Amino acid sequence: MAEAQHAAAVAALREQFAALPAGAPVRLAKPTSNLFRFRPATAGPVLDAAPFDQVLSVDPVARTADVQGMVSYERLVAATLRHGLMPLVVPQLKTITIGGAVVGLGIESSSFRHGLPHESVLAAEILTGDGRVVRAEPDNEHADLFASLPNSYGTLGYALRLRIELTPVSPYVRLRHLRFDDAESLTRTLTQICDRAEHDGEPVDFVDGTVFGRDELYLTLAQFVPAAPTVSDYTGQQIYYRSIQHRSVDHLRVADYLWRWDTDWFWCSRAFGVQHPWVRRMWPRRWRRSDVYRSLVAADRRHRVSARWERLRGRPAREAVVQDVEVPVDQTPAFLDFFHREVGIAPIWLCPLRLRGDRRWPLYPLEPGRLYVNAGFWSTVPLPPGRIEGFHNRRIERAVARLGGHKSLYSTVHYPAEEFWRRYNGDAYAVVKQSYDPDARLPDLYDKCVRLT
Numbered sequence: 001m002a003e004a005q006h007a008a009a010v011a012a013l014r015e016q017f018a019a020l021p022a023g024a025p026v027r028l029a030k031p032t033s034n035l036f037r038f039r040p041a042t043a044g045p046v047l048d049a050a051p052f053d054q055v056l057s058v059d060p061v062a063r064t065a066d067v068q069g070m071v072s073y074e075r076l077v078a079a080t081l082r083h084g085l086m087p088l089v090v091p092q093l094k095t096i097t098i099g100g101a102v103v104g105l106g107i108e109s110s111s112f113r114h115g116l117p118h119e120s121v122l123a124a125e126i127l128t129g130d131g132r133v134v135r136a137e138p139d140n141e142h143a144d145l146f147a148s149l150p151n152s153y154g155t156l157g158y159a160l161r162l163r164i165e166l167t168p169v170s171p172y173v174r175l176r177h178l179r180f181d182d183a184e185s186l187t188r189t190l191t192q193i194c195d196r197a198e199h200d201g202e203p204v205d206f207v208d209g210t211v212f213g214r215d216e217l218y219l220t221l222a223q224f225v226p227a228a229p230t231v232s233d234y235t236g237q238q239i240y241y242r243s244i245q246h247r248s249v250d251h252l253r254v255a256d257y258l259w260r261w262d263t264d265w266f267w268c269s270r271a272f273g274v275q276h277p278w279v280r281r282m283w284p285r286r287w288r289r290s291d292v293y294r295s296l297v298a299a300d301r302r303h304r305v306s307a308r309w310e311r312l313r314g315r316p317a318r319e320a321v322v323q324d325v326e327v328p329v330d331q332t333p334a335f336l337d338f339f340h341r342e343v344g345i346a347p348i349w350l351c352p353l354r355l356r357g358d359r360r361w362p363l364y365p366l367e368p369g370r371l372y373v374n375a376g377f378w379s380t381v382p383l384p385p386g387r388i389e390g391f392h393n394r395r396i397e398r399a400v401a402r403l404g405g406h407k408s409l410y411s412t413v414h415y416p417a418e419e420f421w422r423r424y425n426g427d428a429y430a431v432v433k434q435s436y437d438p439d440a441r442l443p444d445l446y447d448k449c450v451r452l453t
Contacts, residue, residue: 009160016047023441024045029049032095032097037411052068053071053097054075055071058079058085060083065085069099069160072094072097074095077255085169086167087117088166089106089108089114091106092108094291095291098159101118102118102162105117107351109351111351115357116150118149119356120164121163121164124137124159125160126149126160126436128437129438129440129441145435147361153449155437169224169254170254171228172231174225175250176249177245178219181217187332187373190350191329194329204221205222206222207352211346212245214336232251234256241267262289265293268378269288271293271379274288316383318380318382320380321345323407323411323412325405329352329372331404332350343377348376349374350374351374352371363424394414417450
């Protein structure tokens with residue numbers, strides 16, 4: 001039944017594509033988004049991706065799943081946990097789709113062991129810009145498209161179906177929160193943990209970090225365990241990130257661990273007052289989730305409510321600084337020093353990552369075998385007098401480049417075209433773009449990420 005429904009959905013999508021006017025741009029209608037590039041609504045026809053949101057099958061023996069590209073990780077995890085399995089990397093937010101994570105780079109606390117979500121993809125069925133539906137694998141005739149999907153953001157094609165690897169889980173996760181007084185000592189310990197996948201003789205299955213200030217930094221080490229003395233619940237009145245400062249050991253059910261950041265959108269729910277005790281009691285539990293908060297941000301951006309309020313109060317304009325960047329692990333202290341001094345957002349999320357093997361992914365050129373640290377920060381910062389929107393984000397881009405790092409493209413980007421293509425391998429991109437979208441029916445990567453067209 002699932003196979004028949006998928007085949008029918010593919011046929012219907014191809015009919016929609018064929019019915020578009022010749023040369024018309026191809027756009028995909030998506031019910032949710034986790035991008036922070038708020039572009040004006042585009043007019044004209046769009047392709048309906050809604051039917052591609054199912055888990056087609058889970059093979060508990062082969063430890064694989066066949067999934068449609070628009071399935072959310074919330075739905076995917078629910079399906080795989082029933083078999084005692086999970087995707088190798090589960091991005092932090094429930095409504096991130098697997099297709100979005102593959103073409104846009106997802107990350108989580110298992111990334112020091114398992115790399116990024118696209119590295120566990122075994123095959124991908126892609127609707128290309130010239131209207132074909134091709135099966136791309138690491139070593140078939142579409143291997144160039146397979147390798148170029150990560151960081152392409154749908155500009156080379158849309159993932160309709162993916163076969164992914166899965167890994168076994170235990171029912172519970174034990175967490176240890178380690179405090180550090182400076183970034184240098186945290187970085188040394190983090191490097192040792194990622195190299196050995198253990199700490200103090202205990203295995204480490206997951207690791208991430210939270211920076212509350214220059215002299216208050218934490219690593220959270222987590223491991224699968226078969227049983228737990230008690231379990232915490234951070235979907236109610238308690239707030240997960242605050243527990244890091246007050247508990248040295250904690251236990252969560254595996255699903256609650258995977259979604260520990262979603263309830264409060266890391267810490268960003270505080271902007272809506274949801275962390276205030278009486279507001280939290282009144283705020284329905286079903287609305288304590290990242291997609292609700294993002295919808296509120298989108299509405300605020302659209303109607304400029306916050307900007308008008310700040311202006312009425314006589315306060316300076318604020319710039320949204322919503323970014324994830326990667327720097328080599330040894331450059332993490334230097335980046336944090338710059339960030340504390342020049343930007344001042346806290347907390348900051350840290351997540352180590354290392355590619356799984358020797359394969360290179362041309363559009364996001366990380367070095368195989370090298371350990372990086374992702375720093376995520378999401379807030380607004382006052383603009384100095386005479387400065388315009390983009391001031392802080394451009395400074396961050398320059399600092400990341402100076403330290404040999406990379407910047408994810410899900411949010412605002414300010415690189416000039418020449419620098420953008422140099423950083424994201426424009427020569428390789430142009431070859432694959434010409435092969436699969438010769439008439440430029442899909443948007444160009446620079447246009448989509450920088451010009452917001």
